Amino acid sequence: MKQQKIRAQSMTRRLILWLTGAATAFWLIAAGLGVSVMHDEFGEIFDGSLQETAERLVPMIVTDLDRRKDPAYPPHLRDESDDAGEEYLVYQVRDAKGDILFRSHDAPAKPFGAPLKRGFWTDDTYRFFTATSADHAVFVQVADALANRSEASTEGGMALFLPVLILIPVSVLLIWLIVRRTLAPVDDLRRAIEEKDGGNMAPVPSGTLPRELRPIARSVNHLLTRLQSAFDAEREFTANSAHELRTPIAGALAQTQMLIAELDGPKKRRAQQIETSLVNLGHTAEKLLQLARAEAGIGTGTTRVDLARVLELVVTDFERGDPASRRLRLHRAAGAKLEGTYSEDAFAIVLRNLIENALVHGRADEPVDIRLETNGVVRIVNGAAALTPDELAAIRKRFGRGNTASPGSGLGLSIAERLLQQMNAGFEVLSPATDRADGFEVVLRFGGGEVAG
Missing domain, CATH: 3.30.565.10 (Histidine kinase-like ATPase, C-terminal domain)
Structure with missing residues (x-):
């Protein structure tokens, strides 16, 4: 069965990713809410302007129509023959039958589809407000193109989102700097522990660590003290064992060599075999003691x-x-x-x-x-x-x-x-x-x- 390798994840990297994602999400949500509120506020502002324009035009147009009945008085309101720049608001002046008396130069030649009734009305192209004279003989219909409102909302939304696109990378950089600086003591503690081995049992410095990390440093130092004691005991045992093992083997080898000198024949050959075994035993014991010393660090x-x-x-x-x-x-x-x-x-x-x-x-x-x-x-x-x-x-x-x-x-x-x-x-x-x-x-x-x- 194959063992799956679990890749160690960096705590710093995860913190940066999560904080960046959360900050980005909050920025985008705030910008989205701002666009929504701005769209509603723009609608109220445009409707207010539309209504105010229509209501201000009514008395002016009624007065002008009355004066037009006098041939000696020239008209001063523009009609469809006037040549001017592009209009943001367009209007039509209609009588009770719905016929157009005159209109602004960008207004369509055909009557608006809005009913001759005071108030707001909307179709696929325009948002209307209809105002009427006191005798309901004259109706002024002012129209605001919906495309203008969409353009204003889009530009306002871009004004909110574009700074967010700049603030997001700046936020990422700041989050990275803050997280790295905050977690620097953790990294220092990790390196200090990583350097410890059989020959480096010095205590981990804890004076500069944050309060949350000091218990970890104290626990590590307690463990290092116990390990140092264990290593010291092992080295002492190894040194003592070397002497205790060499002495009896050397004594047995010396007695065997003396015995060889006193014997002859088959008995001497057997004693020589014992000598060889003791030499090999001494050599193996020496190697085992060296290995124990090596393992002791x-x-x-x-x-x-x-x-x-x-x-x-x-x-x-x-x-x-x-x-x-x-x-x-x-x-x-x-x-x-x-x-x-x-x-x-x-x-x-x-x-x-x-x-x-x-x-x-x-x-x-x-x-x-x-x-x-x-x-x-x-x-x-x-x-x-x-x-x-x-x-x-x-x-x-x-x-x-x-x-x-x-x-x-x-x-x-x-x-x-x-x-x-x-x-x-x-x-x-x-x-x-x-x-x-x-x-x-x-x-x-x-x-x-x-x-x-």
Whole structure:
């Protein structure tokens, strides 16, 4: 059954999206309500203007009609023959029969469809208001085109929505800045907790955290204190166990060797087998103790050290104690240095395991080359048959051993890799070795400390 991958979502991103969406929705709702109210208010304003215009025209037109009966008095109201600009309001003056007495120049030549009755009336094109004289002989019908009202409402709505289109991205930016600034302590706390490992158990600073996050910091600090106590107890147990295990094994081995010197024949061969078993037991116990120390997190360092000096000391120690170590050849590039905040003890354990593996599993007639390069790289190369990718993967596993009859516990590479992880160093196993058709090569790349070359 396939497990579905759940992608972790950012709390900051979700807050920004939700707040932006809510702010945008509120802006749009407010603008929509504003357009609706504005449309109603515009209708009232237009109707008021329409009614006022019609009612003001009635007495003027009645007076003018009375004066027109005198031939000597020239008319002063415009009729359909007048040439003027486009009119916003148009009107017709009609008699009781509905005939047009005169009209504004933009008014249609045919009578309006509005009834000769005082009040408002609307058709598909116009909004009318009809006003009448006191004797109901003259009717003035003023019309306002509905297209004009729609245009005014559209322009008013655009005046409301266009600023919203500008305010939305500005709001997004402000929300992003506010959310990032507000959640910055959360991010600081996350990074502080993320940096904690087996070698960094310093308390999380909580003095600058908001009140809501301080209980989390206190809980984390309590947990770190308990972990530090557990690690200290484990390291103390490991150190004590190393002595307690070595002593009885060394004593049993010494007694067995004395017994071998006193025996002969088949009994001596059996005692020699016991000696071999005790040697292997001591070697395995030593590796298990190294593995326990690696798991306890001894790879991290707090002081600046020179690992190049440690490398030379370990090679010298091998040359003094093991005849097979005459195959070791140390190459140090001119000016190569390897300095930084590392653990000398952990680096020595790594080198001992890797060099021991090279001597034991490499060809006895080929040298083991140890190179310190100027870019913070240490290479250990020995002669051996080329391994397949599956064999390389197998020997990197704990207790993994390749197709070899050489003695060993299968823990050397696991111990080295674990300690190098704690030292923030790269670890690479190659077979065949670089620029060779066979061989075995281990590459250590140091970048966690300050590497000078």
